[in-house]
Amino acid sequence: MSRDRDFTAVGRALSTPARSMFLNLLMDGTSRPAGELALAAGVSASTASEHLTVLVDAGLVTCRSQGRHRYYSLAGREVATALESLGVLADSAPVSGYRRSRRAEYLAAARFCYDHLAGRLGTSLTDAWVGSGWLAGREELALTDAGAVGLREIGVDVDGAVTARRATTRACLDWTERRPHLAGALGSAIGSRFLDAGWVVRHRSGRGLDVTDSGRRLVREAWGIKLADGAVGG
Amino acid sequence: MSRDRDFTAVGRALSTPARSMFLNLLMDGTSRPAGELALAAGVSASTASEHLTVLVDAGLVTCRSQGRHRYYSLAGREVATALESLGVLADSAPVSGYRRSRRAEYLAAARFCYDHLAGRLGTSLTDAWVGSGWLAGREELALTDAGAVGLREIGVDVDGAVTARRATTRACLDWTERRPHLAGALGSAIGSRFLDAGWVVRHRSGRGLDVTDSGRRLVREAWGIKLADGAVGG
DNA sequence: GGGACATTTCGGCGTCCACCGAAGCGTTCC
DNA sequence: GGAACGCTTCGGTGGACGCCGAAATGTCCC
Incomplete structure (x- = not known):
């Protein structure tokens, strides 16, 4: 009854700047093609692809193919909810070497x-x-x-x-x-x-x-x- | 206003089996000395100490010295809440090579x-x-x-x-x-x-x-x- | 079919980090 | 004071993984 939880997969999924950025970009509920995410996070297309695989495997993100694009989005409401509550913690965490893209430095009101x-x-x-x-x-x-x-x-x-x-x-x-x-x-x-x-x-x-x-x-x-x-x- | 969240510190904190286990052990709100946590997770005292430092730096865990013991506990209610909601995700995540300790395989009703x-x-x-x-x-x-x-x-x-x-x-x-x-x-x-x-x-x-x-x-x-x-x- | 484009897979490189044992530091107890 | 104990720090090692460019795959459009 109620065994321990294994946080490692989810934790690893969150543990790199690029993946963290991807999730932030998807937090508004939109679907985005891999290339756009790569550009926004400032990594190569191949690297982004690898990151997205990790996120999908961790169950945080789903992928929908449409033509030659592949659109990625959050896997569900629970994911958004969990990231919200995690965001409260992230606030008090020391800011690591997270290189923000110049674009989207500020979010709309x-x-x-x-x-x-x-x-x-x-x-x-x-x-x-x-x-x-x-x-x-x-x-x-x-x-x-x-x-x-x-x-x-x-x-x-x-x-x-x-x-x-x-x-x-x-x-x-x-x-x-x-x-x-x-x-x-x-x-x-x-x-x-x-x-x-x-x-x-x-x-x-x-x-x-x-x-x-x-x-x-x-x-x-x-x-x-x-x-x-x-x-x-x- | 409302910038991106950096999940990397929290994510990294969750990303190893030993640390995940530590957090599970502390989810009941108790404080535990480092040695007990090390034993439960099946790692050496020195390794456990390093892990605990990571968790403290990430803001997930706090430490209270008492005599020659150092008691670790969750850093607050928000941490417990976030881990709860994250636990819902961890459920659907594939089980990785998380070596459970034989003790505490089952939790009390x-x-x-x-x-x-x-x-x-x-x-x-x-x-x-x-x-x-x-x-x-x-x-x-x-x-x-x-x-x-x-x-x-x-x-x-x-x-x-x-x-x-x-x-x-x-x-x-x-x-x-x-x-x-x-x-x-x-x-x-x-x-x-x-x-x-x-x-x-x-x-x-x-x-x-x-x-x-x-x-x-x-x-x-x-x-x-x-x-x-x-x-x-x- | 062929060329342009989006994405993934592959190979390789460099770094990070989980792990341990040994040594160091502080506390307790005699 | 000295020994036992709990914990942390240090040094070193091996494996994991983030990164890229190049090549492969798949789709679209002519």
């Missing part, structure tokens, strides 16, 4: 954290909803009746989220802001709605999101959130 | 998972409380009013748990049972109460718990849980 809104947009929304009584609890972020009504009004599939097998709400700790934002089934539903409604669009670089004018208007009028213009912050 | 009850006892209690309406939700395990009353009656510091900074309740996935059990501030308070009241005692080997006769009686009469005699299961 709004972005996806696997499947839910994060960054400034994510934490602002969560703060506003806690303040207005749509979400309850310091860390649980439980959905209140008022919240269900309000979110339903803007087209979020609240009922689907509530009856989903996964947890309805979950607090995801934003890596640098150290403040929680909404994750879980409801967070995912809200993310989908923001994308479908055109309130946010994926940034051309693939990382991060741009908040559109209509999205900007919505968050200001509905919840009093005033976002800075420049989408990129640091 | 009742044990601590860092600071809350786990194993058969933990999941049985959680199941019973969900069934009787003390806890609500498939994964949230939110405390109901009835649950607050009931737990208060058996001496659990419910109010302390509710007002704690950390999440009151959290579901912790049991590694092999793949079923959730109660964690968070309330889980911790319940664990403390079970220990203080003498319903469970730490097993002499340090791993796992023995349920005492009074504890056995309590869970049977209060919640209809019938525990097998032999504390050790497989």
Whole structure:
């Protein structure tokens, strides 16, 4: 009953700068071809290929072939969740010789954290909803009746989220802001709605999101959130 | 804002069998001297010392000197939480050449998972409380009013748990049972109460718990849980 | 079919590191 | 003080692995 866990495979998968970078790039839930990942991490295509094999073998990443490209993405929600909680630890760890690529040094103020809104947009929304009584609890972020009504009004599939097998709400700790934002089934539903409604669009670089004018208007009028213009912050 | 995370230090810390074993041994929240850890992992004292240095540098483990012993323990709640969620991944990972020690091949049916009850006892209690309406939700395990009353009656510091900074309740996935059990501030308070009241005692080997006769009686009469005699299961 | 392109496989190089035994350091106990 | 003990540091060794360029594989497009 409940034997020891072998962390070695997962640990080894995380233990090199290039692989760590790959996972960071995939944390927004996107699929990316091997070449793009190689370029972003600053390693040769062959090296990247080897790294990706390790990540797939460790069960962290899956691969989908499409034409002459092979798209890699996180293997699932559990992987994203585990990396989130691991990110909290990584914070206090001494910074090793991790050579960042010059590109993507900063992330957009709004972005996806696997499947839910994060960054400034994510934490602002969560703060506003806690303040207005749509979400309850310091860390649980439980959905209140008022919240269900309000979110339903803007087209979020609240009922689907509530009856989903996964947890309805979950607090995801934003890596640098150290403040929680909404994750879980409801967070995912809200993310989908923001994308479908055109309130946010994926940034051309693939990382991060741009908040559109209509999205900007919505968050200001509905919840009093005033976002800075420049989408990129640091 | 929200830069990339460097997983390399944490990953490297997890990437060897001996260190993985150390962390498993410390997951029950105990402090152990270096020598005991070395013996359990089957490595020399000097090797163990080097491993422990890596774990401390990575921020996963802390060290407390006492006399000529040095006691190592997990660095905090976040570490235990992260390892828990990582354990879910480790499950699906291929088993590498991890040489288990013959001792501690099986864990006790009742044990601590860092600071809350786990194993058969933990999941049985959680199941019973969900069934009787003390806890609500498939994964949230939110405390109901009835649950607050009931737990208060058996001496659990419910109010302390509710007002704690950390999440009151959290579901912790049991590694092999793949079923959730109660964690968070309330889980911790319940664990403390079970220990203080003498319903469970730490097993002499340090791993796992023995349920005492009074504890056995309590869970049977209060919640209809019938525990097998032999504390050790497989 | 042939050439361009994306990716993987292969061979080789250099470095890192897990491991041990021996020696060093600090504590305990007589 | 001196011996026993717990632990860490040091030196050395062997294997693992991150890296690359070159060659091989597979796909697309003409």
